[in-house]
Amino acid sequence: xxxxxxxxxxxxxxLVAPSILAANFAELGxxxxxxxxxxxxxxxxxxxxxxxxPNLTLGPPLVxxxxxxxxxxxxxxxxxxxxxxxxxxxxxxGADHITFHVESADNIEDTIREIRSFGCxxxxxxxxxxxxxxxxxxxxxIDLVLVMTVEPGFGGQSFMPDMLQKVRTIREAIKKLPKNIxxxxxxxxxxxxxxxxxxxxxxxxxxxTSVFRAPDGAExxxxxxxxxxxxxx
Numbered sequence: 001x002x003x004x005x006x007x008x009x010x011x012x013x014x015l016v017a018p019s020i021l022a023a024n025f026a027e028l029g030x031x032x033x034x035x036x037x038x039x040x041x042x043x044x045x046x047x048x049x050x051x052x053x054p055n056l057t058l059g060p061p062l063v064x065x066x067x068x069x070x071x072x073x074x075x076x077x078x079x080x081x082x083x084x085x086x087x088x089x090x091x092x093x094g095a096d097h098i099t100f101h102v103e104s105a106d107n108i109e110d111t112i113r114e115i116r117s118f119g120c121x122x123x124x125x126x127x128x129x130x131x132x133x134x135x136x137x138x139x140x141x142i143d144l145v146l147v148m149t150v151e152p153g154f155g156g157q158s159f160m161p162d163m164l165q166k167v168r169t170i171r172e173a174i175k176k177l178p179k180n181i182x183x184x185x186x187x188x189x190x191x192x193x194x195x196x197x198x199x200x201x202x203x204x205x206x207x208x209t210s211v212f213r214a215p216d217g218a219e220x221x222x223x224x225x226x227x228x229x230x231x232x233x
Contacts, residue, residue: 004073005121006042006097006204007143011180014229015204016222017042017075019186020066021057022208028062029069035211038218039226042075042097044186044206047090049080052104053152060086060093067094077125077186079152080104084111091118099123099146099184102135112141123184127152128160132169140177145170147202150187159188164200171201171233191224198228 009015018040023031032043045063050056063074073096078086083100084107090098098115102108102124115122123144126135128151135145147170149163167185174181185197186206194205205225214221 001092001094001119003119004071004096005119005143006073006075006123006182007121007180009041009073009182011182011203012232013203014198014226014232015041015182016211016225017044017184017204017206018211018218018222019044019046019206019208020212021046022212024212029066031212032066032069035218035222036070036072038211039222040072040211040218042073042204043070044208045074045076045095047076047078047080047086048152052081052101053079060089063090063093063095073097075099077146078104079125082106084114087111087114087118087120091115091120095120097121097123097144099125099144101125101127102138103127103130108138109141112138123182125152125186126166128163132166132173135170136173139170139173139181140179142181144182144184144204145174146184146186146206148187149185149189149197152187159190159193161193161196163187164196167197167200167202174201189225191221194225194228195231198231199233201233203232
């Protein structure tokens with residue numbers, strides 16, 4: 001299967017990754033096509049196991065069914081206790097990139113190797129209560145860091161501004177490495193806080209409600225999010 005891993009995208013560009021968690025699931029294929037035409041760079045797919053977080057979402061069959069709806073990279077975020085178990089089925093379903101949590105139960109380096117064995121790029125995520133120093137030792141082994149700016153488990157939550165210092169700390173650590181590493185934020189991202197997010201150092205913006213349910217349409221919302229390029233660290 002041909003891949004579009006995220007490490008081929010420029011980490012010095014603002015990239016918008018609409019989260020399908022906020023889409024109309026009755027029209028999911030059309031919704032994905034809509035945001036692609038509106039200027040999205042990536043499709044973000046939240047996977048929850050009902051154990052690591054208190055919610056249960058979609059599985060590999062759904063990812064496989066929507067793969068034909070978009071040529072954009074599929075960014076799968078595993079909010080699960082045992083991510084290594086899920087790597088193969090999601091990769092085979094069409095994932096291009098897989099992010100898992102530093103707080104998960106599986107061995108981190110083994111899971112990264114498993115992700116790479118399928119030709120996918122690999123990322124690590126941190127929950128709000130987890131300090132930046134838990135993820136920094138793995139930066140040279142991954143392609144993306146995802147900082148959760150809400151407590152993972154549900155969409156539509158309010159942005160936590162105290163997470164910006166964590167973003168800054170991780171960005172400073174990334175700058176010391178000669179590597180293309182994306183810094184992604186997820187949770188309550190919209191036009192009101194995106195300037196501070198970009199200034200703190202995030203270049204990849206997961207936006208669910210603010211894109212899929214934007215009152216002026218997805219194209220206008222994505223254009224506004226990308227307008228902060230000049231503020232990017």
